[in-house]
Amino acid sequence: MFVKNQLSNWIDGMRAQLTLPLRIELWNGQQVDLSSEAPRVTIRLPNVASARYLLTPSLSNLGAAYVEGAIEVKGKARDMIAVVNALARTSLKAEGKFARLARSFHHSKQKDAEAIRYHYDVSNEFYQQFLDPHMVYSCAYFENGDEDLASAQLKKIDHILRKIALQPGQTLLDIGCGWGALVIRAAQRYNARCVGVTLSENQYALARQRVREAGLEHLIEIRLQDYRDVRGQFDRITSVGMFEHVGLRHLPEYFTAIHNLLAPDGVVMNHGITTTDPDNGETPYGGGEFIEKYVFPHGELAHIGHVLRAMQQGALEVSDVENLRRHYARTCAIWTDNFEAHGDQVRALAGDKRYRIWHVYLAGCAYAFEQDWISLYQIVGRKAGQRSAALPWSRQHMYPAAT
Numbered sequence: 249m250f251v252k253n254q255l256s257n258w259i260d261g262m263r264a265q266l267t268l269p270l271r272i273e274l275w276n277g278q279q280v281d282l283s284s285e286a287p288r289v290t291i292r293l294p295n296v297a298s299a300r301y302l303l304t305p306s307l308s309n310l311g312a313a314y315v316e317g318a319i320e321v322k323g324k325a326r327d328m329i330a331v332v333n334a335l336a337r338t339s340l341k342a343e344g345k346f347a348r349l350a351r352s353f354h355h356s357k358q359k360d361a362e363a364i365r366y367h368y369d370v371s372n373e374f375y376q377q378f379l380d381p382h383m384v385y386s387c388a389y390f391e392n393g394d395e396d397l398a399s400a401q402l403k404k405i406d407h408i409l410r411k412i413a414l415q416p417g418q419t420l421l422d423i424g425c426g427w428g429a430l431v432i433r434a435a436q437r438y439n440a441r442c443v444g445v446t447l448s449e450n451q452y453a454l455a456r457q458r459v460r461e462a463g464l465e466h467l468i469e470i471r472l473q474d475y476r477d478v479r480g481q482f483d484r485i486t487s488v489g490m491f492e493h494v495g496l497r498h499l500p501e502y503f504t505a506i507h508n509l510l511a512p513d514g515v516v517m518n519h520g521i522t523t524t525d526p527d528n529g530e531t532p533y534g535g536g537e538f539i540e541k542y543v544f545p546h547g548e549l550a551h552i553g554h555v556l557r558a559m560q561q562g563a564l565e566v567s568d569v570e571n572l573r574r575h576y577a578r579t580c581a582i583w584t585d586n587f588e589a590h591g592d593q594v595r596a597l598a599g600d601k602r603y604r605i606w607h608v609y610l611a612g613c614a615y616a617f618e619q620d621w622i623s624l625y626q627i628v629g630r631k632a633g634q635r636s637a638a639l640p641w642s643r644q645h646m647y648p649a650a651t
């Protein structure tokens with residue numbers, strides 16, 4: 249009775265504050281719409297106990313309730329996230345905008361390997377349901393804004409290879425090589441001698457197969473290896489969508505390792521997600537907690553200012569910075585559409601719970617990039633203090649010559 253009263257007060261309160269295309273369906277079949285607009289999202293509360301999730305509606309709480317099957321949510325993922333975010337905003341005033349869990353993870357090699365296996369070793373078929381055919385799992389580059397995902401991913405790789413001014417026959421280390429798309433392109437276009445490292449066994453197996461099928465085994469070595477165990481020096485280093493796993497405290501060590509792996513006149517390009525909170529805080533409204541719990545254990549995002557500082561601490565000079573936030577919002581939106589379009593296959597491959605986790609995660613990320621809660625930067629660097637001749641004087645080399 250008490251919960252029912254609380255819920256009814258909550259619904260009245262919400263109606264007074266918000267106009268949301270949301271229908272709440274109660275356990276007894278009663279339906280309550282939060283506005284006169286046709287509902288685009290329905291949240292079904294299967295029993296009285298499930299009402300508590302609505303009473304404290306952070307992204308983390310509602311996301312967890314959906315994943316665990318404690319509530320049912322119907323609608324396009326994009327609408328779901330927008331509605332849940334509006335609800336979460338109403339309850340957050342007391343907590344402060346960027347309530348951050350007081351934590352900074354210790355990243356041992358073993359812990360990182362476990363976290364990677366948790367995220368990436370679902371199955372290759374699972375990732376094929378929403379990624380492009382090259383299986384690039386990072387922000388694409390929409391040079392003209394109207395490309396399909398596959399071309400935008402290849403354009404991203406080409407953009408990076410031009411940024412680092414890769415020369416024919418040079419050595420290239422790709423830290424976190426995923427399924428091998430970047431090293432394959434670098435070998436095909438530049439005859440580069442590449443090493444790609446990943447911690448995911450599934451990625452390792454498929455990347456090696458792809459290298460074999462492309463006839464590039466003489467140029468590319470894929471390793472199941474932590475980047476901290478790589479030895480030697482490379483003319484060029486790329487790290488795309490990997491440094492989110494490194495951890496805030498460990499960023500200077502990460503950049504120092506890159507410094508040590510770079511040839512004296514080498515060039516590095518780091519591409520990754522940042523938070524827009526200047527204090528390296530969580531994304532607002534509990535989204536970060538959800539991701540930590542269900543998606544990327546021990547992932548941590550730094551503010552761009554913090555990243556640039558850590559690069560300097562790692563003895564790297566920053567020579568170029570580009571913001572691709574909008575590009576990641578679009579990439580995630582396309583992934584979400586692909587994911588929804590292949591919902592039945594995803595459920596058959598990975599189960600309903602994992603479907604729900606990735607559904608919330610992909611749509612939530614698209615939303616977070618759109619809102620500028622999180623961002624994406626490509627940063628080019630060189631060894632500090634080198635009189636580098638590796639990069640031209642202007643940025644013109646980054647753009648293909650107009651035809």
Ligand SMILES: C[S@@+](CC[C@H](N)C(=O)[O-])C[C@H]1O[C@@H](n2cnc3c(N)ncnc32)[C@H](O)[C@@H]1O
Pocket residue numbers: 360364368383384385386423424425426427445446447448451473474475476487488489490493
């Ligand atoms: C989001 S995926 C990006 C893959 C690829 N760069 C792309 O753009 O498609 C992150 C990659 O980082 C790798 N990774 C994470 N931590 C690593 C570590 N400590 N050493 C080596 N690879 C790591 C993962 O195995 C995965 O291949």
